[in-house]
Amino acid sequence: AQKITQTQPGMFVQEKEAVTLDCTYDTSDPSYGLFWYKQPSSGEMIFLIYQGSYDQQNATEGRYSLNFQKARKSANLVISASQLGDSAMYFCAMRESSTGNQFYFGTGTSLTVIP
């Protein structure tokens, strides 16, 4: 089974609108971390946000927030007030306590912000 599933290969959003990128994960480990990365067309992978499995509140970093629904095993990234510079690939990733060295990545979602 896939550890990380991103079902939206491509998404479009109007500039200044909010957008949600979906991510579901599969683990039986009670201790795990969830990460989102952005990869613009220039190629670099930029760390955006982290959520720990024991964190009581949803993580936020500026315009990025993580909608963490533990029971549903989902960790959706919400980008508020989209900007043209948000156009990029977005990857969800997970790290488990039991397999601490392994970083599981999803296949990514391509986001295009329309002016």
Place this chain on the structure above:
Amino acid sequence: DSGVTQTPKHLITATGQRVTLRCSPRSGDLSVYWYQQSLDQGLQFLIQYYNGEERAKGNILERFSAQQFPDLHSELNLSSLELGDSALYFCASSALAGGPSDTQYFGPGTRLTVL
């Protein structure tokens, strides 16, 4: 800027050749990871070093090898290159050996083209 540096940025070489990719981790980080990103295979974990020792191995070919030096920089050696080795090679670093909260920060990548 993640603080992880990689050289060179671009590399063009011929089949059968050998190349070395170099990575310097963020200041204070002890782990270095190598990833290969190609269009058809997504982001593939190759290998992890922690404080000079190999810590985890992923889908690394026998033609590829890596090491981490006492100053914590790392090199990835690719030999007997094939056309299919053309990809973006990322180095990432993290503070710890692993664990659910151990965030990886990525370098800008080395784009390898094998002709």
